[in-house]
Amino acid sequence: DGGITQSPKYLFRKEGQNVTLSCEQNLNHDAMYWYRQDPGQGLRLIYYSQIVNDFQKGDIAEGYSVSREKKESFPLTVTSAQKNPTAFYLCASSRPGTGGYGYTFGSGTRLTVV
Amino acid sequence: QKEVEQDPGPLSVPEGAIVSLNCTYSNSAFQYFMWYRQYSRKGPELLMYTYSSGNKEDGRFTAQVDKSSKYISLFIRDSQPSDSATYLCAMSVVVTGTASKLTFGTGTRLQVTL
Numbered sequence: 377d378g379g380i381t382q383s384p385k386y387l388f389r390k391e392g393q394n395v396t397l398s399c400e401q402n403l404n405h406d407a408m409y410w411y412r413q414d415p416g417q418g419l420r421l422i423y424y425s426q427i428v429n430d431f432q433k434g435d436i437a438e439g440y441s442v443s444r445e446k447k448e449s450f451p452l453t454v455t456s457a458q459k460n461p462t463a464f465y466l467c468a469s470s471r472p473g474t475g476g477y478g479y480t481f482g483s484g485t486r487l488t489v490v
Numbered sequence: 491q492k493e494v495e496q497d498p499g500p501l502s503v504p505e506g507a508i509v510s511l512n513c514t515y516s517n518s519a520f521q522y523f524m525w526y527r528q529y530s531r532k533g534p535e536l537l538m539y540t541y542s543s544g545n546k547e548d549g550r551f552t553a554q555v556d557k558s559s560k561y562i563s564l565f566i567r568d569s570q571p572s573d574s575a576t577y578l579c580a581m582s583v584v585v586t587g588t589a590s591k592l593t594f595g596t597g598t599r600l601q602v603t604l
Contacts, residue, residue, distance in 0.1 A: 380533075407589035416498060418578065418594035419534075426589040434591070466533055475541070476522040476582020476590035481533030 378403045382467050382482035388490050389454070389461065397452045397485045399467035405480070406472055408450035412436060413464040413484075422465075425450055454487065462489050493517045496579055496595025505604055509566040513579035513595045516560065520581035520593070523555050525564045528576045528597065537577075538564070569602045576600070 421434030439458025
């Protein structure tokens with residue numbers, strides 16, 4: 377079955393550490409996205425990529441970095457510059473030409489700073 | 491002011507009730523209007539999407555869009571305990587032919603009781 381796989385499901389980070397969240401899709405979608413979800417704030421866009429080797433900042437990119445070396449993979453690194461990283465992170469991809477309704481979301485990674 | 495406003499609830503209704511969920515928005519550039527359902531610690535799942543003003547029905551669910559008032563609604567008829575989840579409205583702006591950015595409401599928690 378096609379879908380999006382996010383790993384790990386739970387991740388704990390110490391202060392000052394960088395951590396990388398994995399996102400893999402086998403849907404053959406060109407576009408991929410990272411969203412952050414906090415209680416009472418909905419989902420907010422961190423980064424998106426329209427095609428391999430290209431990515432754009434979203435609304436809250438500070439303290440995050442991404443790469444897109446393969447069509448199937450879009451890893452997100454949460455750096456030590458991100459002051460409040462505890463959140464639920466969701467990766468998504470979308471079918472071209474669907475205008476926003478063709479998103480498929482992964483099951484998320486819950487990141488906690490300890 | 492947020493681009494998308496949604497009452498966070500929580501909303502508690504008895505089984506069989508009609509549920510009305512609503513969002514307002516301020517950005518006239520939004521093109522598609524979506525409703526997602528999210529269970530705890532899972533990724534959002536698309537319930538319905540609409541493009542133009544009017545109603546769209548799918549089984550027990552009806553999505554309504556009023557672009558002149560910048561107001562969207564989701565109605566759930568004959569609500570079931572399995573409908574208990576968080577409901578997110580989302581609106582999209584097309585970036586390119588391959589990518590669209592979604593702006594989400596904060597989500598409404600719905601509890602359907604026996």
